[in-house]
Amino acid sequence: MRVEIKLRCGGSDMIKGIGLENFKAFKNLAYLDFKKINVFLGPNSSGKSSYLKGLLALKNTMTNQDSEPALHLSERLGDFTSLVFGNRVDEKITITIRFDTNYHEPAKSTPEQSSEGFKYGSAALLTILILFTLFSKKDQKGATDFITQKEAEFVAKELERVEFSVFQEAPKTPNRLEVLKVFFKDGDVYEVKPYEKPHQIFLNGKPVTHHQIVKPYKFLIQFQELNLIGSDEEDWEIINPLAIAVSFIEQELKNLVENMIHIEPFRNEPKRSEIVTNFQFDTVGSKGENMLTSLIGLKNARVEGSLENNSLQDDINRWMNEFQLAQTVEVEELGSNNFALKIKNKKTGVTSNIVDVGAGTSQLLPIIVESVISAPHSVLLIEEPETHIHPNAQAKLGELFVECSQKYDKRFFIETHSMYLVMQLQIMAAKKLLKPEDVGIYYFRQDENGTHVIDLKLNENGQFDEEFPTGFFDVAYELTKTLLSHM
Numbered sequence: 001m002r003v004e005i006k007l008r009c010g011g012s013d014m015i016k017g018i019g020l021e022n023f024k025a026f027k028n029l030a031y032l033d034f035k036k037i038n039v040f041l042g043p044n045s046s047g048k049s050s051y052l053k054g055l056l057a058l059k060n061t062m063t064n065q066d067s068e069p070a071l072h073l074s075e076r077l078g079d080f081t082s083l084v085f086g087n088r089v090d091e092k093i094t095i096t097i098r099f100d101t102n103y104h105e106p107a108k109s110t111p112e113q114s115s116e117g118f119k120y121g122s123a124a125l126l127t128i129l130i131l132f133t134l135f136s137k138k139d140q141k142g143a144t145d146f147i148t149q150k151e152a153e154f155v156a157k158e159l160e161r162v163e164f165s166v167f168q169e170a171p172k173t174p175n176r177l178e179v180l181k182v183f184f185k186d187g188d189v190y191e192v193k194p195y196e197k198p199h200q201i202f203l204n205g206k207p208v209t210h211h212q213i214v215k216p217y218k219f220l221i222q223f224q225e226l227n228l229i230g231s232d233e234e235d236w237e238i239i240n241p242l243a244i245a246v247s248f249i250e251q252e253l254k255n256l257v258e259n260m261i262h263i264e265p266f267r268n269e270p271k272r273s274e275i276v277t278n279f280q281f282d283t284v285g286s287k288g289e290n291m292l293t294s295l296i297g298l299k300n301a302r303v304e305g306s307l308e309n310n311s312l313q314d315d316i317n318r319w320m321n322e323f324q325l326a327q328t329v330e331v332e333e334l335g336s337n338n339f340a341l342k343i344k345n346k347k348t349g350v351t352s353n354i355v356d357v358g359a360g361t362s363q364l365l366p367i368i369v370e371s372v373i374s375a376p377h378s379v380l381l382i383e384e385p386e387t388h389i390h391p392n393a394q395a396k397l398g399e400l401f402v403e404c405s406q407k408y409d410k411r412f413f414i415e416t417h418s419m420y421l422v423m424q425l426q427i428m429a430a431k432k433l434l435k436p437e438d439v440g441i442y443y444f445r446q447d448e449n450g451t452h453v454i455d456l457k458l459n460e461n462g463q464f465d466e467e468f469p470t471g472f473f474d475v476a477y478e479l480t481k482t483l484l485s486h487m
Contacts, residue, residue: 013100014255015100015252016098016099017031018032018054018095019032019095019096019097019098020095021094021095022085022091023084023093023095024082024084025050025444026050026451032051034440035438036405039439040413040414040416040442045446046445046451047450049383052262052381055379056077067216067217070218081168085450093165093167094163096162097162099159099160099162157186157188158186159249162180164177165177165179177219177221179191179192180246182245188203194215195216197212200213201214203238208239209235220249257379262286263288263366263380263383267287267288267362267363267387268288272353275337275338276293276337278293282294288362288366294369295329295369298312317329320346321346322399322400323389325346325357325360326346326357329344341353341354358388359388360389360393363387364393368400371410371412374408378411380411383415384417386421392420395421397421398421398422398424398425399428402425402433402434405438419476425439425441426463427462430460430461430462430463436457436460439458441456442454442456456468
């Protein structure tokens with residue numbers, strides 16, 4: 001019997017938030033609920049960038065084709081020793097991912113035969129299909145009916161969260177998955193220990209089967225279909241929710257990181273001109289190194305008559321005006337694939353090479369461009385967007401991020417020291433331009449037990465529900481008081 005299954009999945013909004021434990025600055029669990037706008041505040045070296053590195057580690061892992069190690073690291077992220085809290089290589093790193101089950105669509109009573117296919121499918125559902133047909137010898141319709149029923153049961157159970165712990169057995173060895181825990185809202189907890197024998201899978205503390213039916217796959221698992229055949233029917237009925245959950249978790253993480261873009265705190269110094277040989281226009285790059293090619297791609301699309309890309313260019317120029325940086329920004333071809341970036345002064349109308357304008361323009365332009373042209377549903381991690389720009393422009397950043405999050409359905413994680421950016425978000429909440437529940441203000445504070453994160457909730461009047469930590473808004477007042485005392 002030949003069976004074809006096409007797969008579909010939900011959006012990354014199903015991921016409610018992520019927590020890090022024993023990871024870099026975080027000794028204890030630091031969990032953050034994801035909002036449309038997420039602002040990280042706190043002293044230098046307090047752990048703000050540590051959280052972003054956790055997200056980037058997930059991106060590295062999910063976009064890498066290899067099944068091992070559990071976490072794919074890099075020179076920029078560091079090795080396992082540098083990532084584990086206190087460099088304690090005998091400790092494990094634990095990451096928690098919570099899911100918002102309000103995003104689940106009710107399962108239909110019959111399987112979807114459209115091009116979209118089954119809702120939560122992947123290798124796990126193919127496994128279930130194989131097993132079902134082996135046990136029951138049903139035809140394709142019977143098999144697809146069975147899968148739809150199991151999907152309905154999965155939705156009814158409501159996945160709550162997943163936790164996975166990663167360890168390193170010895171220096172210079174790959175980090176490995178120690179245990180994967182899957183929690184459902186009905187109280188069921190699955191534990192998977194892929195390297196243990198004779199039992200790998202436990203449900204509520206009790207072993208499910210003695211067969212070695214899973215193998216580690218990154219920080220998740222894959223089912224070994226042939227080994228499943230030897231399991232009792234009761235066993236694989238119990239395993240089924242775990243199989244669907246792992247498929248669902250993997251796909252939702254892929255959705256989250258697919259359009260995750262990182263912009264570092266120090267963007268590259270611009271060049272007077274640049275020879276372009278590789279015309280790829282996906283992102284401006286973590287240091288703004290691809291900004292010129294991104295704008296070339298936008299210009300080429302406009303020439304081809306795309307109304308959407310005309311609108312994006314208009315948005316870029318509008319924001320350049322709003323930030324008092326320029327009237328327009330344009331790409332000029334100098335010949336032989338040599339291009340220059342030109343900025344037209346808003347007040348004088350004089351056009352200059354980007355090298356000949358202030359540093360604030362070259363630092364802010366990649367943020368404006370990426371915020372506008374990145375794909376809908378993108379997740380932007382931006383470090384210190386206020387670099388080299390004056391207070392009024394820092395406040396405008398709040399308006400830029402809010403508009404792009406609303407207009408293009410994007411999510412922002414902003415690491416900043418700018419009180420003006422925060423105050424602008426407060427004002428927008430007070431003016432009903434921003435829902436308080438769409439913004440998260442997180443203050444990172446460190447002590448001998450590592451970094452702790454304070455969730456400073458905004459109310460509908462733009463005020464914080466609790467007292468703001470010292471060393472931020474109070475600095476200007478304290479300085480003014482000191483000055484007055486010496487006058």
